[in-house]
Amino acid sequence: MYHLYAFATPNSVKAVIMLEELAQDYQLRPINVKQGDQKSDTFLALNPNGKVPVLVEAGAEGNEPLVLTESSAILVYLAEKHGRLLPNGGAERARVFEQLFFHASALSPSFGQAGFFKRLASEPQPLAELRFSTEAERVTGLMDRVLHERRFVAGDIYSIADIAHFGWFWRREFAGVTLDGYPNIARWYDQMSQRPAVRRAITRLNALVPQA
Numbered sequence: 001m002y003h004l005y006a007f008a009t010p011n012s013v014k015a016v017i018m019l020e021e022l023a024q025d026y027q028l029r030p031i032n033v034k035q036g037d038q039k040s041d042t043f044l045a046l047n048p049n050g051k052v053p054v055l056v057e058a059g060a061e062g063n064e065p066l067v068l069t070e071s072s073a074i075l076v077y078l079a080e081k082h083g084r085l086l087p088n089g090g091a092e093r094a095r096v097f098e099q100l101f102f103h104a105s106a107l108s109p110s111f112g113q114a115g116f117f118k119r120l121a122s123e124p125q126p127l128a129e130l131r132f133s134t135e136a137e138r139v140t141g142l143m144d145r146v147l148h149e150r151r152f153v154a155g156d157i158y159s160i161a162d163i164a165h166f167g168w169f170w171r172r173e174f175a176g177v178t179l180d181g182y183p184n185i186a187r188w189y190d191q192m193s194q195r196p197a198v199r200r201a202i203t204r205l206n207a208l209v210p211q212a
């Protein structure tokens with residue numbers, strides 16, 4: 001049984017989709033990042049970086065539980081443990097890591113920072129907003145060209161790299177990104193959205209958000 005500390009956020013949804021794809025038993029532990037739950041002492045004791053998602057897996061007989069942060073590390077851990085959504089080796093596995101590292105080092109930070117400077121910064125920072133919005137748009141164009149050549153982001157097969165990219169495209173509005181003019185991402189996004197595991201994950205996370 002897994003416990004996942006999460007909220008309706010781009011990085012959280014990746015771990016929830018993965019657990020749903022693997023048909024695992026898990027409990028969602030809501031961390032309302034809008035209210036600052038991620039900065040509580042209890043949560044910081046779990047993840048000193050103060051961010052969701054965090055996966056906790058009970059240890060076998062007397063062993064310490066595994067506490068794992070970073071959405072990409074969680075995806076890799078679950079894929080390897082359950083033998084799904086990550087090819088065993090060779091070029092296919094390398095392509096998945098290429099996309100996953102691109103996600104963690106380029107797409108995710110550009111979307112996150114574009115959204116921050118557009119919506120959350122305490123005072124306008126035009127240069128920073130322009131820099132990250134332009135970068136988010138640039139990587140979106142790049143992804144569209146990748147998906148012109150490939151059915152899924154790392155090739156012909158669905159993988160954890162698709163789950164990673166989906167997280168931020170699901171929350172693209174925060175970053176000010178739309179799919180207008182990106183027909184290949186739109187086709188892939190529709191296909192991803194129709195997966196029962198993806199639908200279940202989104203429903204479960206949306207249910208964590210208090211209604212106004």
Ligand SMILES: N[C@@H](CCC(=O)N[C@@H](CS)C(=O)NCC(=O)O)C(=O)O
Nearest residue numbers: 009010011033051052053070071072
């Ligand atoms: N690199 C981390 C990023 C995690 C992250 O930025 N999580 C956001 C939600 S999507 C968060 O917890 N934000 C709250 C904060 O930074 O205070 C990952 O991939 O898991």
